[in-house]
Amino acid sequence: xxxxxxxxxxxxxxxxxxxxxxxxxxxxxxxxxxxxxxxxxxxxxxxxxxxxxxxxxxxxxxxxxxxxxxxxxxxxxxxxxxxxxxxxxxxxxxxxxxxxxxxxxxxxxxxxxxxxxxxxxxxxxxxxxxxxxxxxxxxxxxxxxxxxxxxxxxxxxxxxxxx
Numbered sequence: 001x002x003x004x005x006x007x008x009x010x011x012x013x014x015x016x017x018x019x020x021x022x023x024x025x026x027x028x029x030x031x032x033x034x035x036x037x038x039x040x041x042x043x044x045x046x047x048x049x050x051x052x053x054x055x056x057x058x059x060x061x062x063x064x065x066x067x068x069x070x071x072x073x074x075x076x077x078x079x080x081x082x083x084x085x086x087x088x089x090x091x092x093x094x095x096x097x098x099x100x101x102x103x104x105x106x107x108x109x110x111x112x113x114x115x116x117x118x119x120x121x122x123x124x125x126x127x128x129x130x131x132x133x134x135x136x137x138x139x140x141x142x143x144x145x146x147x148x149x150x151x152x153x154x155x156x157x158x159x160x161x162x163x
Contacts, residue, residue: 028156031095038126039092043073053077059089123154
């Protein structure tokens with residue numbers, strides 16, 4: 001009975017649990033009139049303010065020998081033997097609109113710490129051109145963020161939302 005009373009009288013903590021953070025990216029791969037029409041290799045990844053690549057969100061490719069053509073991504077993350085992008089990689093995609101969502105999971109046990117980062121976008125096409133865009137973001141749940149980028153060749157409109 002005394003255990004029950006002590007549990008009942010124990011102080012209750014009403015500390016608000018941190019809300020999860022969600023990153024949503026809507027982007028377009030535009031139709032480019034070239035012959036032959038190759039689908040672009042695409043990489044989207046995060047870097048620290050010191051430009052250290054820390055996580056790949058998207059990696060669409062076909063043949064491993066061409067990974068290095070995504071020059072910025074390859075230098076930051078791709079060529080590292082420890083890079084783990086199996087869960088985010090896939091075949092190249094046709095021109096269309098796509099959406100990517102991410103909740104900050106870096107590994108089975110590690111979440112992205114709150115702070116400032118750079119979100120990078122790179123696309124390259126065989127017998128085509130290359131395009132690289134980036135946006136500074138703040139990873140926290142204090143205020144929603146909304147960014148718009150516009151590619152010129154390999155990437156179209158990009159909308160980034162963090163909530």
